[in-house]
Amino acid sequence: HRVTDAPLSSVAPCFVVMKFDQEGKVTSFEKKKTELCQELNLQARDLRFQHSTSLTARNNCIIIRMEPLKAIVTPDSLLVLDFRGLELDRWLILELAPQLTSQTYSLPFEFRALEAILQHKVNTLQTRLNEVKPAILDTLESLVDPKILSADRSKLHILLQNSKSLSELETDIKVYKESLLKILDEDEIIEELCLTKWREPGDFEETTLCIDHAEEMELLLENYYMQAEELGNKAGELKRLIDDSESIIFINLDSHRNVMMRLNLQLTMGSFSLSLFGLIGVAFGMNLTSCFEEDPRVFWLVTGFMFLGSGLIWRRLLSFLGRHLEPAAPPPIPPIWKRNLKA
């Protein structure tokens, strides 16, 4: 009955499920969405997985979506839905199964399941940061190299791609942190996440242990929140490093340009001097009578004048340039400024 659901619900009303139970048995089967709902006493709506990252407790189940991974935790089993084609197979078989059956852990099954999934998500984020970080550092290192006159443009492309990945990673970390924070802010939801407590109220003294469970759950969630926070801090630092490096690259390029421009200007000055005194030579080259034609000394005189003159004019222009680029009076400023800064 919802527009966006229409195609989905009519085409794929059944899930491929991999089930991990408390004893470490792993089974894999297909099941219709409606059957699954009935079995777990959930409503169809609860299994829509509309948001890319969500973690909710519903009728003694924890329903989790972490980007590609969709899972349902019940008090004694973990169901992973639609796991095919997500490159999760290795993790499911080699890591998830052993973790769930680990005996060191005294807390109920849902803790193990939840921890495995949250840990997997944090690991995924960490992996993405680990991939993007050295790429960015290498690219930046070669871009800020002061010997380089112009930025290598294929490296710029790589940098752009990596900043893009980095800001996507930052968004994902933020979304993950927010989904955990929403739970941490409401004690009721934390208690709902402790599934075992709700089922066997008669087995132990309810009041003491149930609070304990909630506290353990809070610690567990807080732990992953802080891990995500640390990742977020690292990503933020990397982002700032990119920004700082870009400023440095700009200053570098501008400096190179100024240096070349000064050289260019100095040569232009030389050419100008040569043109100016060359004009004398051109004048004497005219087929016009200058009355000096016969005197052999005049040739050397004029030639010498031309070369010496352009040399002298050039020197004057260069020293004029030197003075021109220095500002007039502010030598008293820098020390004052320094004192202010250090104060």
Place this chain on the structure above:
Amino acid sequence: HRVTDAPLSSVAPCFVVMKFDQEGKVTSFEKKKTELCQELNLQARDLRFQHSTSLTARNNCIIIRMEPLKAIVTPDSLLVLDFRGLELDRWLILELAPQLTSQTYSLPFEFRALEAILQHKVNTLQTRLNEVKPAILDTLESLVDPKILSADRSKLHILLQNSKSLSELETDIKVYKESLLKILDEDEIIEELCLTKWREPGDFEETTLCIDHAEEMELLLENYYMQAEELGNKAGELKRLIDDSESIIFINLDSHRNVMMRLNLQLTMGSFSLSLFGLIGVAFGMNLTSCFEEDPRVFWLVTGFMFLGSGLIWRRLLSFLGRHLEPAAPPPIPPIWKRNLKA
């Protein structure tokens, strides 16, 4: 009696209304504002629709404005006001009507109506993002192309328009999120939105079900809040991509300029060398007696000297340039920096 209302209330005191009732009947009629108020037991002030996005419960009605769409939800009908000329006709007839009569949905009518309207708003925002995103990506892709020497200025225009649309979209998403958040923050308002509960208090056990309704309403609103949040995240990422790309474009343009400037400088060096040694030729071209006129070897000597001399000087200048653009001593720095960065 309010200044800003004066023209509105005197010119258009009547609404064009399209009414959808619970059975799927759709009627369309004109009604005076005052009559409508009396009928729904509302005050004139409640139907002013002053804010571009608002969602309020008033006297067992939900009054909604979502930019162009003005609607009133009562427990058994949905009134859409002033719907003409808003390009909403297709949606009203083809999508809204079927959604409202859908039988799969066990919750009261106002839930269906509210969901349809919120979903419509989110879809509108999503559509706007979908329009602006590929346009921006295409423009950026062609602008950051490293082969391009100068940015295509008509593309810059398109980029500017699209960033403008994007920041308007961001504002609208923010306003939509805030209007939902304001309700989610106050449990009272959520309960007021559950219209049915208030009308038929005798039909069922009030305490249990009414809480349930409020919880369903909270889930519904939270769902759309999170969808808007995801849209906002995507828009924010796009904004950052534009910023990152602009930095890259600047570095690109600067790099091109530096490359051209070096080429220019190298040619200026060549021209300078030619001018310098050409001056010898000019000197010998003067109509002055140099005493070498008769010796045929001198011609080849001087000509050779001119060409060889300029060639040699040019080479020296080029190698000077090469050394000049390299900084003096910092080869030990890069590796240290790298170690620091990777640590």
Place this chain on the structure above:
Amino acid sequence: HRVTDAPLSSVAPCFVVMKFDQEGKVTSFEKKKTELCQELNLQARDLRFQHSTSLTARNNCIIIRMEPLKAIVTPDSLLVLDFRGLELDRWLILELAPQLTSQTYSLPFEFRALEAILQHKVNTLQTRLNEVKPAILDTLESLVDPKILSADRSKLHILLQNSKSLSELETDIKVYKESLLKILDEDEIIEELCLTKWREPGDFEETTLCIDHAEEMELLLENYYMQAEELGNKAGELKRLIDDSESIIFINLDSHRNVMMRLNLQLTMGSFSLSLFGLIGVAFGMNLTSCFEEDPRVFWLVTGFMFLGSGLIWRRLLSFLGRHLEPAAPPPIPPIWKRNLKA
């Protein structure tokens, strides 16, 4: 007794007051500050109007300052203080008076007075935005025009002035919003603002109606809060548009520069080629014996060689430039990037 008050209190201890009462009578008179305080049972300190924007309830009066406008609302009259020279006269006579006597409005007098003043403030802010917005849009439009080689500097001045006005406007909107929010956050203050309730507690059933008044007051304040929020959103969008446009202007100017620099480089290449081959002509122009003087074919040969040679060298240099500005190998990158971006 306060330092900052000393001059004020000794020079101007009397107010020029314009009084609007419930029946629409408007009187204007001068009154000493101390007399006014006694009359209204306020303390001298309450009428200091130290902050540019404030709204407080004190001893059954509402004391308001909105930048230039100072007003006191009592349950049956509105006093506007020191109204001269503020260009408020038109508003006071033509708009405020009719609004206060309007009969459509069933709520007590203080609601009408408060609404009139808050509306006036919002209108002032809106007017300022309306003044600054088209000026900014026009200036930006002419500055981002891609045909323009250099930014018109008088337009830059106008833009700077308008951004300054815009950020002042943003501050004022923020201050206005905060002064309303401070009240909306504390229910007690809202109740204090409902003056009528406090005076005639015996006239009606206290509990029900007084809550109602407070709710009406909250709606009224919230309404103006949201209007200010919308203004703030618009101002923020305008600010972002200026930032985006400035980036575009920079890219535009840089692009123009690159285009000119390439043209310049191409011409420098041409000049270099001409100088190089012109040197041959200069060589043959020397008054030295080259043994070719008598052969008429040599003239055409050398001349042709000079022109053809410079043409060929120029062409080679141009094609070298064309290759040089293209990067080496990254054609495989763009499509990958695109896929990434669109994913």
Place this chain on the structure above:
Amino acid sequence: HRVTDAPLSSVAPCFVVMKFDQEGKVTSFEKKKTELCQELNLQARDLRFQHSTSLTARNNCIIIRMEPLKAIVTPDSLLVLDFRGLELDRWLILELAPQLTSQTYSLPFEFRALEAILQHKVNTLQTRLNEVKPAILDTLESLVDPKILSADRSKLHILLQNSKSLSELETDIKVYKESLLKILDEDEIIEELCLTKWREPGDFEETTLCIDHAEEMELLLENYYMQAEELGNKAGELKRLIDDSESIIFINLDSHRNVMMRLNLQLTMGSFSLSLFGLIGVAFGMNLTSCFEEDPRVFWLVTGFMFLGSGLIWRRLLSFLGRHLEPAAPPPIPPIWKRNLKA
């Protein structure tokens, strides 16, 4: 016993105190830190003044540090500690003393003392803003002057110093606001600040008056909070003005550069044309037989061709440049953009 305290406590265990009592008597003396503590019933730790800005109530004393000023307020006296060398003497003698004895003020002594100190701090901040603001405005005004081709570098230095002072001022305002806000957020601390209430509980009806005192204290603190907020707003606006002006300066410098570059390009075009056609002259200047030597018309023909030819080529190049700098097709864009912008 704390590392950081060690030197301090061993070298300077005694304060130079200036005491202002309720009757206006001012005495100045030296006192050991330990004696002072015993007298006021405080612990040594309370008089460490570790933070640059703090305001705490301890055992019926208010201990204040506002950057250089350290003070203790007791119910009937104000002690200013270590006041020498802080350039506070004028303020202490000429302003503080009269304020403390002012009789207009009906509230207890600690209110007068606290108000005097908070007012002094706000005045100091205001003075710093007043010093830095005109300096920044003057510098910016001369820097954004569109006639200026290159920024005056000594003015840039002044601007940098002033932005530094401005951001230090912003930090100080923030710290001051936070230290007041911390108190305003906790009603208990406000009550502790009302010293008189605690001492003479029997003198008046405790419940009514003591609440009144707390309310007066809250108003007093809020007043200074808002004054600091206004200062902060002004400083923030100034900061944004600097940012906006810097953008304008960059656009200005870039524009100048583009204008000069176009002129340069136009002249390069001219030089190129002259070189091209000058080559003809050089060719005819060669000592080679061209067979035209005797015909006097050829001289004028070739000369004319040279001048006309370079003129024509230059004109073509200039018009080519004009067309080249205009983009191809986007004249339809600007009006659309305008419509969009104004919508």
Place this chain on the structure above:
Amino acid sequence: HRVTDAPLSSVAPCFVVMKFDQEGKVTSFEKKKTELCQELNLQARDLRFQHSTSLTARNNCIIIRMEPLKAIVTPDSLLVLDFRGLELDRWLILELAPQLTSQTYSLPFEFRALEAILQHKVNTLQTRLNEVKPAILDTLESLVDPKILSADRSKLHILLQNSKSLSELETDIKVYKESLLKILDEDEIIEELCLTKWREPGDFEETTLCIDHAEEMELLLENYYMQAEELGNKAGELKRLIDDSESIIFINLDSHRNVMMRLNLQLTMGSFSLSLFGLIGVAFGMNLTSCFEEDPRVFWLVTGFMFLGSGLIWRRLLSFLGRHLEPAAPPPIPPIWKRNLKA
């Protein structure tokens, strides 16, 4: 049973412990993690030290990690774990031991231990700021020097490294502040940190003193929070100074470039004039009959015309440039702007 723990727990299940007891005795020994847990009644999980900065109370112990330092505070001893190789030895022996045995301090042992560790962390942060600050100021000072034409690129490298260190420092300060703030926000945790209270409830009147302890603990934590806040403010100011300086550097480089470009343009104008009039000389240099060959005055006439002509044209071009770079009409703007700014 956790993936990330696997290697750690199998390789290093034992700690090197340095124990400081209340009497000042320092012992150092190795202990298995499991034994330590049993002894202190902790769970293995509590000693994982997963986060770089944490401070938690667990079963009457305070477990602290401050980057490299791992410590456990019990009511009568402080255990520092894995202290080798962290360059902490000097601090442990010379500073920590004396502080812990100091007798001036009347509060329980855990206060002394906690204070010593928090103080150590703040000192570390302060040291890092003290290292980075003068390096940054020196680099900036030499980079903003207006005499410098191009930024020294090895200094840019140093600046980049230091900004990187600075943003890492900012992150660490933020993390430290947040870990303290998390405790300050929850009174329960503060009470748990007062270990002594829990052990000897019979020794003194519980209710009064225990509250006192919690208050002392809050003061202690708040003190270090504020010290970290001050450090954060200083780091933030330094960051802003870097940003401001970079803007100034850019304006500086741009200004230099404009000045050089104008000089270059003026020389290009000169060269153009010389080329233009030199063409006359080239024309007369051609081996063609101009009929003026015999007249000696023509030589001087033409030569003079060439020099004077180029001089005049150059002057006209220069004055054209002067006018061209000045904008047309906006002299009335600056004063208006000033008035606005100062208003």
